[in-house]
Amino acid sequence: MKLKSLLALGALAAGAVYLYKKHQEESRVVTLQQEDGPTAVHTGQEPSNSVEQDFAEEEAFEVSPKTVVIATNNKSKVEELRRMLEPLGFQVRSLKEIGLSIEVEETGSTFEENALLKAQAVYDRVKCPVIADDSGICVDALGGAPGVYSARYSGEGPDGEGATDEKNNQKLLAAMEGVTDRSAQFVCVIAYLDADGQPHTFRGVCHGQIGFEERGDRGFGYDPLFMVGDRSTAELSPEEKDAISHRGAAIRGLVAWLAAQQD
Numbered sequence: 001m002k003l004k005s006l007l008a009l010g011a012l013a014a015g016a017v018y019l020y021k022k023h024q025e026e027s028r029v030v031t032l033q034q035e036d037g038p039t040a041v042h043t044g045q046e047p048s049n050s051v052e053q054d055f056a057e058e059e060a061f062e063v064s065p066k067t068v069v070i071a072t073n074n075k076s077k078v079e080e081l082r083r084m085l086e087p088l089g090f091q092v093r094s095l096k097e098i099g100l101s102i103e104v105e106e107t108g109s110t111f112e113e114n115a116l117l118k119a120q121a122v123y124d125r126v127k128c129p130v131i132a133d134d135s136g137i138c139v140d141a142l143g144g145a146p147g148v149y150s151a152r153y154s155g156e157g158p159d160g161e162g163a164t165d166e167k168n169n170q171k172l173l174a175a176m177e178g179v180t181d182r183s184a185q186f187v188c189v190i191a192y193l194d195a196d197g198q199p200h201t202f203r204g205v206c207h208g209q210i211g212f213e214e215r216g217d218r219g220f221g222y223d224p225l226f227m228v229g230d231r232s233t234a235e236l237s238p239e240e241k242d243a244i245s246h247r248g249a250a251i252r253g254l255v256a257w258l259a260a261q262q263d
């Protein structure tokens, strides 16, 4: 195993130990009331299934020191973040699971700004640790476009009304017709708001090339067009994608930072 991989594994293990210790230490009970949002109940205990099922009706959900709410409406992002975070001891809660319906206007001009906007909007409603993800694809020959507009690329107006993954990919392929420089980056910024609402951001980048046709049926979004070596990221297994992806890199940044907080 390469030294880089060993170091990454070490950082992940340290992060997991940190979360475990934090969980062991916490035993107080705090109830936070929200005006028109759900109520987060901090107990330091594992949540029971029955509490989970009542989230929407009760406007309450249980929060242990390991709980993190994922501030995204993109279920593929939730899936990727969950599969990376849960093995490290995080208790991942999606917006759907806590019964919180929220759309945040992405008015920022950088991934960092938009990730923070999304994290803050959700933190204001739940007052417990939150992770938001703003990500996209930046194509060198297109001056970095679609960048922060990746989700809205094929849509109408500033909200990108009507954009879909399929239309985005078709538009990108058309824009790249006859272009020889195909270099591109997937970028992900994870905004983490801790229990006190202090913001921290972590950026991950994955370098690749825009393909000439869609390949593979895994992943989501621009994956079928994003080539790393001779495979698209839609042809990688989940583990292979996490090991090289922009999201994987940003999450490893967060986990290493959490581990450093132990001291």
Ligand code: ITT
Binding pocket: 071, 072, 073, 074, 077, 106, 118, 133, 134, 135, 136, 137, 150, 151, 152, 165, 168, 186, 219, 220, 221, 222, 223, 245, 247
């Ligand atoms: P939220 O804002 O609710 O998180 P969203 O899908 O609108 O969901 P973004 O604004 O961050 O998220 O847009 C991300 C865009 O970049 C969207 O078009 C994704 O399909 C694409 N994208 C991000 N990560 C990707 C990945 O790992 N593979 C393929 N496409 C990705």
